[in-house]
Amino acid sequence: MINTLIGDIGHASVIVAFIAAIVSSYAYFMASRTSVEVSGDTSWRKLARGAFYVHGLAVISIIFCLFNIIYEHRYEYYYAWSHSSNHLPVYYMISCFWEGQEGSFLLWIFWHVLLGVAxxxxxxxxxxxxxxxxxxxSFVQLFLTSMILGVVIGDFKLGSSPFILMRDFMTDAPVFKMDPNFIPKDGTGLNPLLQNYWMVIHPPTLFLGFAATLVPxxxxxxxxWKGRLTEWVKPALPWSHFAAVVLGIGTVMGAYWAYETLNFGGYWNWDPVENAVYIPWLVLVGAVHTMVVYRRSKHGLRASYVLVIASFLLILYATFLTRSGILGNASVHSFTDLGLSGQLFAYLAVFAVLAITLLVYNWRKIPATEKELSTYNGEFWAFVGSAVLCLAAFQVLATTSIPVYNSFLGFIGIESNAALPADQIAHYTKFQLWAGVGIALLSGIAQLLWWRKGDKNSFIDAITIPAMLTLLLSSLIIIVSNKFDVFNFKLDNPAYIVLLVTSLFAIFSNLSITLGLISKKxxxxxxxVSHIGVAMMLIGILFSSGYSTIISQNTSGMLYSREFPDEINRxxxxLWRNSPTQMGKxxxxxxxxxxxxxxxxxxINKEILFRTADEYQAIxxxxxxxxxxAYYTTGDTLEILSPENTYYEVEYKxxxxxxxxxLYPRAQLNENMGGLLASPDLQHFADKDLYTHVSxxxxxEKEWGELKEYEVSAGDTIILNDYVAVFNGIEVINKVPGVELNPGDVAVQADMKLLGEKKSYHAHPVLMIKDQMMGRFPETIEDLxxxxxxxxIDTENNRFKIGVNSTQKDWIILKAMEKPFVxxxxxxxxxxxxxxxxxxxRRSQEGETNKSVTPKPKKARKVQAA
Structure with a gap:
């Protein structure tokens, strides 16, 4: 009988969290309508706080229940069955939690709870x-919680519950018609590409960044809303910094996961899902700059409003893109559609309409400084930098949204077949490279002018040394790369040279500012410091992407197969097993x-592991x-962590x-995911990475040739497929891997030595008589x-019969590239x-030292009636 208690508790907790969010949102709305400082009435605020805390406790209860069904392998629940399996370690079970849409929404909700409490x-x-x-x-939490509510009324569906039972999800499956209480013995498991330690820490970091954008x-x-049109910037600014850094770190974590796990040859592929996170981060960084400018000079308040609101709405838009299914085949790692497209669109539309309405209504009231900024003013260049960031974001947004345009036009009856660019990397890089140039140049100029207070002569003095150092070092790098055989590339692309020069200028300019400020505070x-980091990132991207070199070129003059794409053949x-091949140096x-x-x-080498009926166990x-x-002795049973994954040992000399x-690049054959899934292995050097993956x-399933039989005696030498083999004799054995020998059973193994090209091999095929039946366990030597x-066995003549099948030697096709200065x-x-x-x-300390003082309300005088 299926025990649904934990699921019932989880679903009930979702309902409580949803209702508590409604109560908290309404109570805080009512508390906002009157000034507590004036009226002294705190009843609505107390109710709102209490409701939000109840909401938070309910969310924690949901998390506990969902992780419990994963951890305890409760496969009666669809979420556990579709994301987990019996053999996953605990840390991958954590990844299972947010692999599905419902779990990732719950992670997002949880971070909002913590931020709300703060x-x-x-x-x-x-x-x-x-x-x-x-x-x-609380209003945002109301919408997010509705995404996991899982309430169905007729044809109307509100949210998708993570606590739905298998029998309710797969109502048409024959097994549940025969046995409604059927429970699978194992789950389908975690996506193999997500079985990586970065997937344990990357999603929580990214969703914390998503959640933090809500604060500003x-x-x-x-x-x-409250007409406090200028005061909000001060408390919001530290949170804007926090959101920007967490979202940035989460994005780079995702890039490094792709670098370690995917085989497209790098860390960024301009996939729509990657772009959906990159766009709001750029806009948010632009908002941080305009807010800093306003705090200093009272310029840019309207721009700050626009960019802060846009960054949050773009997070919602990214959510819609990646979860609605609208990307279709445009992305390799978007979520599948759970039927929540309308809900996601409503979520985006409500906050877009609310924000734009409030902004338009108050636009004329927002203070704007009429005084123009001079070109020798740091604030002016900070504004230009923000504009460049937003232009870069817009270029990515416009192209990434092509599937949305098609869908919208189709919705209104207009057929559109617009497609994403055939070479997306070239399309985006063409603009983003020059955006990087602008950002690097402006970050250097703006910082020098910012701290020089806009003084022309002082600025010229400050820029001289960074400019000279930039010219000196960039010239040295260009000369060395083009005239000497130091690097595996020549820096002769004009666009790349410009990016290098501007990035070095940003480093030296900001370094001079840093050294000057350290003594003060x-x-x-x-x-x-952050600008130095960005400039270094640009240099790393320039060399590792712009000068990535494929060293595994096919120089044999032959095609491996006409069925392979040109890229694989080229x-x-x-690599044939144990046959060295020249590749680069x-x-x-x-x-x-x-x-x-x-x-x-x-x-551990597969050859010393005897596989059993349980694919996770071997002897x-x-x-x-x-x-x-020593970890195991002969005959011990051991556990294979991921039998679907094979690691191919490749020696570089x-x-x-x-x-x-x-190096040990990983691969598995997975027909459900398109065939061969390969993950690279990396060799890190000080000046480059060697990136290797199996193609x-x-x-x-090998095609074995005809069985050839040989009669031999102890000490005989025979030739097997051009290899010399010596038959040393036989010996009685007491244990056969995977077989229990009973009294009366007999097992013997042959002892053979084969001489390969590089080393000798020992083969021990087994002949066994068990329960009056003969069984054989052949020995396979993959190398040969x-x-x-x-x-x-011919006991009368002391002769032994050996059978030999041959097949094509084992091989792999390998791709390797060098990524300089990654x-x-x-x-x-x-x-x-x-x-x-x-x-x-710094901003938090400013908030502590410059707290706004709220005047205490005056007590109303008692007026006696005449």
């Missing part, structure tokens, strides 16, 4: 903001297939050691030098393409993040 406590210090800001927060938006909306240099090498050898074994570091055919430590290393593998079977990108990300954190600390 704002309520913040509101106690400055009560004028709590009610209007939290009214907006809520402050801006509260300012418009470290946190003052947060903006300069840019890959065919390396001799590369494919050494064999390996598995991950629980409790054993590294990878050691030899002692398993790593270094001097420099022809001129002693440097030798091993093709030999079929798992041989399968040896112990066929029979580490500069990752280091730049860290430095940018440090700069943002410094800015958050």
């Amino acid at each position: 704002l309520i406590n913040f509101g106690k210090k400055n009560k004028v903001w709590e009610a209007p800001v939290m009214a907006m927060f 938006f809520a402050f801006a909306m509260a300012g418009l 470290v946190t003052l240099s947060g903006g300069a 840019d890959n090498v065919l 390396y001799d590369v050898s494919y050494r064999g297939q390996f598995f991950e074994v629980k409790g054993v570091p590294g990878y 050691a055919r030899a002692d398993i050691k790593v270094g001097d430590k 420099e022809r001129e030098g002693d440097n030798t290393f091993l 093709g593998v030999a079929p798992e 393409g041989l399968r040896i079977t112990f066929l029979n 580490n500069i990108l990752w280091i730049g990300t860290i430095i940018m993040s440090i700069g943002f954190v410094m800015a958050i600390i």
Whole structure:
């Protein structure tokens, strides 16, 4: 009998969270209509706070219930069955939690709860903001919670519940018609591409960034609503910094996951889902700059409103894009449509209409400084920088939204077949490269003018040294790359040279500012430090993407297969097992297939693992050691962590030098996901990464040749498929992997030695008599393409019959590329993040030292009736 208690509790908690969000939103709305400081009435605020805390506790209950059904393998629930499996480790079960739409919505809701609690406590210090800001927060939570409500009334569906039972989801499945209480014994498992440690930390970080964009938006909306048109910037600014840095880190984490896991050859592919996160981040960073300008000079308040509101609405638009199914085949990793398209559109439309209406209504009331900014003013260049960021975002937005245009035109009866650019990387890079140039140049000029207070002579003095250092270093890099054989590329592309020069200028300019401010107050240099990080990221992107070099060129003059795409035949090498092949400056050898074994570091050769009926278990055919430590002895049963994944050992050896290393690119054959799924392996050097992945593998089902039989005696030498083999004899064994021997059963194994090209191999085929029946366990030597079977024993003549099948040797097709100076990108990300954190600390300290003082209400005088 199915136990639905945990699901009932979870679903009830969703309903409680939804109702509590409604109550909190309404109560905060009512509390915002009157000034508590004047009236002294706190009843609505107390009710609102209590409702929000109830909402938060209900959300925690939902999380507990959903993780419980995953962790306890409750496959009667569709969510657990479709995302988890029996053999996943706990950390991948955490990834299962947010692999589905409902779980990711819940993660988003959870971060809003934590941020809301923080704002309520913040509101106690400055009560004028709590009610209007939290009214907006609770209103957003109302919409988000409705996404997981799972209420169906007739044909109307509100949300998709993560607690739906399999029998209710698959009502037409025959198994549930025969047995309504049927429970699968295992789930379908986590998407293999998501079985990566970055998928444990990347989604929570990204969704925290999503959630944090609501805070400055809520402050801006509260300012418009309550007529506090200028005061909102101060409390919202630290949160804007926080949202920008978290969203930026989450985006780069996703890029690094793609770099480590996907085989498209890099960290960014301009996929629509990638773009959907990149766009609001650019706009949010632009908003941070305009808000900083307003705090200093009272310019740009209207721009701050527009950009803060736009950044949040773009988050909602990104949600609509990735979850509505509208992208169709345009993206490789968008969510499937759960029938929530209308709900998602309503979510976006409500807040877009609300925000635009309030902004238009108050537009003329928003203070605007009539004084124009001079070109020697840092604020002017900060505005220009924000404009460049927004233009870059708009270019990506316009192209990414092509499927939306088609869908909308189709909805109104106009057929449109507009398609995304055939070469999206070239399309986006053509504009984004020059946007990067503008950002780098402006970040250097703006910072120098910002701290020089717009003084022309002072600016000229300040820019001289950074400009000279830039010209010196950039000239040195260009000369060395073009005249000397130091790098594997020549820096001769004019656009790339311009990007390098402007990025170096940004680094030196901001470094000079940082060094000058450290003696005064470290946190003052947060903006300069973050600009240094961004400039380093641009340099890392320039070299790692612009000068990525494929070293696995096919120089054999032959096609591997006419069925392969031109790219595979051209840019890959065919590696026969244990046959070295020249590739660039390396001799590369494919050494064999390996598995991950629980409790054993590294990878274990498949040849010493005897597979059992349970694909997750194997028996050691030899002692398993790593270094001097033994982990398993012969005959031990061990657990294979991910039997669907095979790791291909590839040895790289420099022809001129002693440097030798091993890489283990991963691949699996998965027909449900389009065939071969390959993940790269990386060798990190100080100045580059060597990026290697498998493009093709030999079929798992081998075509064995005709069985050839040999009669041999102990000590005989025979030739097997051009390899010398010595038959040493036989021996009785007491254990056969995977078989229990009873009294009266007999098992013997042959002992053979085969001489390969590079090393010797030992084969031990087994002949067994169990329960008066004969059984055979052949030995397969993958390196030599041989399968040896112990066929029979002639006891009278002391002769033994051996059968041998041969097949094509094992092979893989490998692609390898060098990505120069990619580490500069990752280091730049860290430095940018440090700069943002410094800015958050600075703005928070400003808020503490310059608290706005709210006058206490005067007591009303008692008037006695005459």
